[in-house]
Amino acid sequence: ACVCVCVRTCVCMCLCCSRASQGCLLSEAQRLVGVEMNEYFCDLTQRTLARHHMTERCQVIEADILDCHELLNQADVVILNNVFEFFMPPADQIKMWRYLHTAIRHAGCYIVAAPSLEDSFDALKLTDIDLDTWVSPVACRSDHHHHCYRHQAKQHSRSAVLSDMADGVSTSSHGDEEDALNAFHVYITQ
8 A cells, every 4th residue: 555645745645656646736735755565556656757757746655654754744745545444454454543643743734534534443443543632624515625625725824735636626517526536534633
């Protein structure tokens, strides 16, 4: 699994770091970093970024996120896209959540997650991390995500990535983009 982090950094945790490359296109973040454990996917993503001239602000590093404490500590946005459920047994998922809870402690860092933190914690019966003291949900009406992100961006200068993601979201009636966006839950650390 992979993580995407943003400085003005965005850190992405997602297969093949596709969120890091999307962030490069959709945001003005100074730096986007994908963290990928799999050498093949890391190399594939680096080649894709190079082919499309996206390496100035966007990079993918081959590493275990457990070794990237400083990167997570500097991140303005951390994107977690189905990174644990399909790749880790429950005991390892619990260990990862406990690590992320300690690594992402600075106030004002956005966490964009799918599934929601609540769903992930409930499925694991993880009760030793108090979500209410760690993060606050960013309230968005499901049919107006892009307006909410724009509003939040105006309130929080560190959220350029969210603001730009909102601009790239289609509000057409096709539904695919809106369904994909509805899968994400946004939180801000306290």
